[in-house]
Amino acid sequence: MSTDRDIVIGSLTEPAMFGLLFHRHSDRIFRYAAKRVGRDAADDIMSETFVVAFHRRARFDRAHEDAAPWLFGVATMLIRRHRAAEARSLRLLEASTSAFVASDDPGPDVGDRLDAARELRALADAIAALATRDRDTLLLYAWADLDYEGVARALGIPIGTVRSRLNRVRRKLAVAAPRAEISNRAREGRDGRIGEGAHSAL
The missing domain is CATH 1.10.1740.10 (RNA polymerase sigma factor, region 2, helix turn helix motif)
Incomplete structure (x- = not known):
């Protein structure tokens, strides 16, 4: 092929x-x-x-x-x-966020992405309020199913910048939803694609 x-x-x-x-x-x-x-x-x-x-x-x-x-x-x-359309979608969408808001635990379990099936409405305003570059980084990682390298390529930025942006986003979302839980798929390192060191940003 x-x-x-x-x-x-x-x-x-x-x-x-x-x-x-x-x-x-x-x-x-x-x-x-x-x-x-x-x-x-x-x-x-x-x-x-x-x-x-x-x-x-x-x-x-x-x-x-x-x-x-x-x-x-x-x-x-x-x-x-x-x-404007994105802000409306964020408010209306019933999806979820998990790994970004849950823990500073550096273990491999805490590395992953929004789970678009649970509680995004609670964080919609916080996501909408993110700087454009942070929101793009977050949603490419969460919704485009790209790994850190893929997000870096999509945005034309170093992979270290992806890590630092996602770390910053996780901290901001943790303030907005301090009781959010880590999803099971994040615990399992979904798809086995959480590369070594990826957890350092989340």
Whole structure:
């Protein structure tokens, strides 16, 4: 199977190949956008993400096989134009937050991400009040299912900056919801993708 990198490179001479990237990633981009700005705006975000990515495909970093962080970075940039819609979605969404607010325990159990199934409404205002860069970092990690390296690639920042931002966000959310619990999936190191040292930020 062709990697995303192969598709992007191939599309430079055969533009129609880029459609394979759309079929591979459009659902994930749509779900991420829908959580942040609502379903009404998500279609536009998703479509425009691939239009922008297509026009920028020559700049894709060929050191990486996976194009998802790059695409999520484009989507996040576009979402910044929809702050009012995002604020409404945060208030209405019944999802959850767990690992960011629970503990300073440096063990590997405390490393993970928002669980979008439980209590986000209680923290919606706190998340909406975050600086744009902190909110983008948090929600890429939580809702785009990217690891620290993926978030760093999406935002074009060092991985250490991702760690420090998530640590800062966890502290702020802990103030907003001091009784929030660590989710079971966070305890288990969901997907086995919490790299060594990831817990140092959370």
